[in-house]
Amino acid sequence: MSHHFHLSSSVLPLSFFPGELGARFSPAEPRHLASSVGVAAASPSRALRPHMAKAVAKEVGAQEAAQGSAALGWAARDASGVLSPFDFSRRAQKDDDVTIKVLYCGICHTDLYTIKNEWGTAMYPVVPGHEILGVVTSVGSGVSKFKAGDTVGVGYFVGSCRSCESCGNGYENYCSSMVLTSNGIDPEHGGAVTQGGFSDVMLVNEDYVVRVPDGLPLDKAAPLLCAGVTVYSPMMRFGLNAPGKHLGVVGLGGLGHVAVKFGKAFGMRVTVISTSPGKREEALERLGADEFLVSRDPEQMQAAVGTMDGILDTVSAWHPISPLFALMKPMGQMVFVGGPTKPLELPAYAIVPGGKGIAGNCVGGMRDCQAMLEFAAKHGITAEVEVIKMDYVNTALERLAKNDVRYRFVIDIAGSLGSTS
Numbered sequence: 001m002s003h004h005f006h007l008s009s010s011v012l013p014l015s016f017f018p019g020e021l022g023a024r025f026s027p028a029e030p031r032h033l034a035s036s037v038g039v040a041a042a043s044p045s046r047a048l049r050p051h052m053a054k055a056v057a058k059e060v061g062a063q064e065a066a067q068g069s070a071a072l073g074w075a076a077r078d079a080s081g082v083l084s085p086f087d088f089s090r091r092a093q094k095d096d097d098v099t100i101k102v103l104y105c106g107i108c109h110t111d112l113y114t115i116k117n118e119w120g121t122a123m124y125p126v127v128p129g130h131e132i133l134g135v136v137t138s139v140g141s142g143v144s145k146f147k148a149g150d151t152v153g154v155g156y157f158v159g160s161c162r163s164c165e166s167c168g169n170g171y172e173n174y175c176s177s178m179v180l181t182s183n184g185i186d187p188e189h190g191g192a193v194t195q196g197g198f199s200d201v202m203l204v205n206e207d208y209v210v211r212v213p214d215g216l217p218l219d220k221a222a223p224l225l226c227a228g229v230t231v232y233s234p235m236m237r238f239g240l241n242a243p244g245k246h247l248g249v250v251g252l253g254g255l256g257h258v259a260v261k262f263g264k265a266f267g268m269r270v271t272v273i274s275t276s277p278g279k280r281e282e283a284l285e286r287l288g289a290d291e292f293l294v295s296r297d298p299e300q301m302q303a304a305v306g307t308m309d310g311i312l313d314t315v316s317a318w319h320p321i322s323p324l325f326a327l328m329k330p331m332g333q334m335v336f337v338g339g340p341t342k343p344l345e346l347p348a349y350a351i352v353p354g355g356k357g358i359a360g361n362c363v364g365g366m367r368d369c370q371a372m373l374e375f376a377a378k379h380g381i382t383a384e385v386e387v388i389k390m391d392y393v394n395t396a397l398e399r400l401a402k403n404d405v406r407y408r409f410v411i412d413i414a415g416s417l418g419s420t421s
């Protein structure tokens with residue numbers, strides 16, 4: 001239900017960017033770059049890796065790969081999206097880098113879209129994963145925020161330009177040069193293709209790492225790095241965090257269920273709006289929502305008209321939205337975090353008479369992500385997860401495609417990655 005997606009200049013289909021960005025991400029370029037990642041994609045054994053990595057590095061001038069350390073991940077090699085073990089090299093640790101042993105990594109719908117090349121952007125091999133929770137094993141000499149032994153998280157991006165208006169305002173997530181954690185192009189590191197958290201080790205510039213407060217269970221906290229901040233950030237941005245306000249949450253999946261928890265922790269009245277009557281008990285009793293509306297029931301919807309201060313719509317399947325706007329009070333705020341591919345229909349009458357607002361949101365900046373984790377720790381907010389072993393990942397991805405998960409898969413990377421290859 002809630003397969004949200006993350007917009008960025010490097011994620012959208014090329015057709016979205018007929019101009020500069022389209023040219024920048026021309027189909028030929030990713031193909032070239034994919035071969036320059038400094039990895040031995042077909043390496044049959046880890047023993048061969050140093051030799052092969054050196055050969056690739058010489059070919060493309062990727063010095064960092066040659067000096068870097070061995071890494072093991074699971075990668076998709078083609079649009080089947082099937083993952084299998086993959087030996088590659090992480091870059092050598094730089095002065096401002098944090099080296100992280102990955103403990104857990106959540107599985108997000110964006111991973112599914114990317115590995116199946118549904119946005120036409122995959123640069124195979126792709127190691128997915130951007131809900132990364134781990135422990136620092138070493139830091140570069142210039143790192144001031146972290147030390148070995150710290151519990152840390154990495155989310156949807158690992159770099160940005162640092163100089164644009166968005167970066168200056170703490171919204172690196174809207175930087176046009178944001179570097180995706182997985183399947184991104186990293187200009188600061190030789191244009192290498194980034195590989196995500198379905199792997200044993202990550203190297204990330206310290207400015208794109210968050211501290212995980214004590215008290216959060218690590219497996220259940222991993223999805224907060226993407227799903228959590230995706231709902232928390234717009235709640236802060238639009239004042240949907242005040243006690244007594246009424247929040248609607250459309251869709252009860254990976255995003256929706258944490259939105260309910262944040263809303264309740266903010267002291268809000270929270271109503272879940274869903275097409276599935278069967279989720280009522282779960283929403284009210286397990287997640288603590290105050291009310292549950294079946295969106296296909298006109299009487300229930302009518303009874304709630306004009307009652308909500310804002311709505312977070314997490315649904316990525318096409319759905320009628322006019323009735324949702326009717327649920328909001330005058331000047332209510334709608335926020336879309338899902339991404340239906342077919343355009344939604346917005347008649348002017350749905351927003352003009354009530355002066356209603358409409359916005360999109362894609363994950364959140366580093367500041368919001370850190371604040372979100374601290375708020376979550378203080379209020380005991382975590383995702384509901386199904387923890388899996390690495391070798392179950394392909395089954396999990398199939399189940400995720402059918403929304404057959406309550407509510408997030410999290411891979412026990414440290415506990416199962418090495419043992420399955």
Ligand SMILES: [Zn+2]
Pocket residue numbers: 006108109110111130156226227
């Ligand atoms: Zn995500």
Ligand SMILES: [Zn+2]
Pocket residue numbers: 160161162163164165166167168172175176177
């Ligand atoms: Zn920027």
